[in-house]
Amino acid sequence: MNYTQFKHKYQHLPIIWSKDIIDLLPAKQNVKSPDRQIILNQLYRWQEQGLIVKLKRGIYLLNENDRKIQPSRSFIANQLYMPSYVSLEYALNFYGLIPEKVADVTSVTTKKTTRFSAQKGTFIYQHVKPGAFRGFKTFKDEAGLTFFMALPEKAIVDFIYLNLEKFKAADPEIFEQSYRFQNLEDLDKKLIMEFTALYDSPKLIRVLQSFCAFMCRETKS
Numbered sequence: 001m002n003y004t005q006f007k008h009k010y011q012h013l014p015i016i017w018s019k020d021i022i023d024l025l026p027a028k029q030n031v032k033s034p035d036r037q038i039i040l041n042q043l044y045r046w047q048e049q050g051l052i053v054k055l056k057r058g059i060y061l062l063n064e065n066d067r068k069i070q071p072s073r074s075f076i077a078n079q080l081y082m083p084s085y086v087s088l089e090y091a092l093n094f095y096g097l098i099p100e101k102v103a104d105v106t107s108v109t110t111k112k113t114t115r116f117s118a119q120k121g122t123f124i125y126q127h128v129k130p131g132a133f134r135g136f137k138t139f140k141d142e143a144g145l146t147f148f149m150a151l152p153e154k155a156i157v158d159f160i161y162l163n164l165e166k167f168k169a170a171d172p173e174i175f176e177q178s179y180r181f182q183n184l185e186d187l188d189k190k191l192i193m194e195f196t197a198l199y200d201s202p203k204l205i206r207v208l209q210s211f212c213a214f215m216c217r218e219t220k221s
Contacts, residue, residue, distance in 0.1 A: 001042075003051055007066050013077055014071040014145055016052070016060045018043060055118045056080055072141035077105045077123050080116055084109040084125055085136040085148035088162065091155035096183045099125055108133070108150075108158055126162050130199040153188055156181075157195040160211065161204050169206035172214045181211075183220045 010016050021043075022036050026043075043060065046052045053061040055076060061067060074086050088106035092098045104122040110133050115124045135154030138146050150158060160167060167174060175181045189212045196208040 003046060006046075007051075007062060007090070011062055011068045014061075014069045014075065014143065015055065016062070018058045018060070024185040049158045051121045051142055055120065056116045061120070069143050071143055071145055072147065073105045073121055073123075074149060075140070075141050075143075075145040076120055077107050081109055081125050082110075082116065082121055083133065084154065085133075085150055086160045087136070087150035087155045088124075088126070089097040089159065091150045091152070092159060094149065095152040095155065097156065097181055097182055099182060106163075113142060128158065128161075129199075132158075132161075132195075134198070135195050149189070152186075154195050156187070157192060157199070157204075157208065157213070160207055161199050161201065164201070164204060166209065167207045169203065169210050172210045175211055175214045176218075181214075181218075183198070187215060189215060 018040065021039055043052065047060070049112060051063055051066070053063060054060060059080065061071070064070075074090075077086055084107040086105060086109045089098070089100075090106040093100065093102040100139050101142055104124050107123070107124045107125045108128045110128065110130045111125070111188050113127045113170065115122060117123075135157070136148045136150045140146055149155075166178075184213045188207075192208055192212060193205075196205055
C-alpha cells in the first residue's frame with residue numbers, strides 16, 4: 001500500500017491504530033510475518049517524512065493537511081490510555097474554576113501513572129483506585145467525537161486528593177492565594193463530599209470540608 005492509498009483509506013478516521021492495519025493481513029500472515037514488519041517499517045518512514053504523526057507506539061494521526069477529522073486533545077487523551085477521563089488542572093481550567101491556561105492534558109486512570117509526549121502535546125495520567133473512578137460524563141468535541149471528562153466537583157476532588165500533601169485542613173487561604181479557585185457559585189457541596197468519600201481519606205475529608213467553607217464565603221462576598 002502506498003501513501004496515497006493509505007491516506008484515502010484512513011483520512012476519515014480520527015486516529016489510526018497500527019493493530020487495525022495489521023489485522024487486515026490474512027490470519028496466517030498477521031503475527032510476526034514479513035508483511036507485518038513491512039507495514040511497521042512503512043509507518044516509521046511516513047512518520048519521518050511528516051506524513052503521519054505518532055502519538056505513541058501503535059497510534060497515529062494523518063498529518064493535518066491530509067486528515068478529514070481534527071480530533072481534540074481531550075478525545076486523544078482518552079484514546080491513548082484506557083480507561084481514563086480528563087480531570088485535574090485541565091478540567092479545572094475547562095470549567096473556568098482556575099484562571100491559568102493549562103498546556104498539558106491531565107487525566108486520571110485506574111492504571112499506573114504515566115505520561116506521553118507527542119506533537120499534539122503532553123498527556124499526563126495519574127492513578128486512582130477503581131472505586132474512585134467515577135464522577136465523569138460524556139462530552140463531544142468540535143469534530144463530534146466523544147470523550148470523558150470529570151464533573152467540575154470531581155475534578156476538584158481529584159486534584160486535591162492527588163496533591164494532598166500540599167494542603168492543610170487549617171489553611172483555607174491556600175484555595176484562593178495559591179490556586180486561585182474562582183467561579184464556585186454553581187458547584188454542589190453535597191456532591192463534592194460524596195466524591196470525597198470515595199477516597200476513604202480522613203485528611204481529604206477535612207481539606208474538602210475547608211474547601212466547602214471557602215466556597216460559602218466566596219459565593220456570599
